[in-house]
Amino acid sequence: MPTRTAAQLREQAARDYDAFMAECPARHLLDRIGNKWVSLILLGLAGGRQRYSDLSRRIAGVSQKMLTQTLRSLERDGLITRTVTPSVPVRVDYELTALGESLLPLVEAIQDWAEANMPKVDAARSRYDAL
Known part of the structure; x- marks a missing residue:
């Protein structure tokens, strides 16, 4: 060789x-x-098709620019689809693709872990900060 x-x-x-x-x-x-907005968007779309405005309201703290950029990157990666319905105003919906659906259980598991272990993390932070 x-x-x-x-x-x-x-x-x-x-x-x-x-x-x-x-x-x-x-x-x-x-x-x-691993981006927080990606995780939250995927979790937000877990229940099915969502309008842009619904996602924006559901995900506290995300700016319009960041939501738009993240949705575009997820669409580019094949994790979500974007559907435009011509109307006044134009309706834009997003939903998970099969690839996005396959990632969802992993993201949900991380969310569950974070929510279940937050008290332990808070306690560890308090101990560390007291040093």
Whole structure:
């Protein structure tokens, strides 16, 4: 087996989807789905099709710009679909794709874990801050 350079090893790792490599597409996807707005949007769409305005009201603190950018990135990644209905005003709906649905149980599990363990995290923070 021939010896490979570090650059060749990095290229191979990127092709093999090694998220520890900076160039790996899976790493970029992990970065995307780890975003708080992505998680909240996916959870918001768990109940089915939602209008933009409904998502905006449901997700406290998200700006119009951030919601729009995040929805576009999720659509680009194939996790949601966007449906425009010509009317006055124009109606825009979003819903999870099959790929988005497959990610949902993982996001829901993280939400459940965070909500169940928040008291322990608060206690740990208090202990740490008291030092």
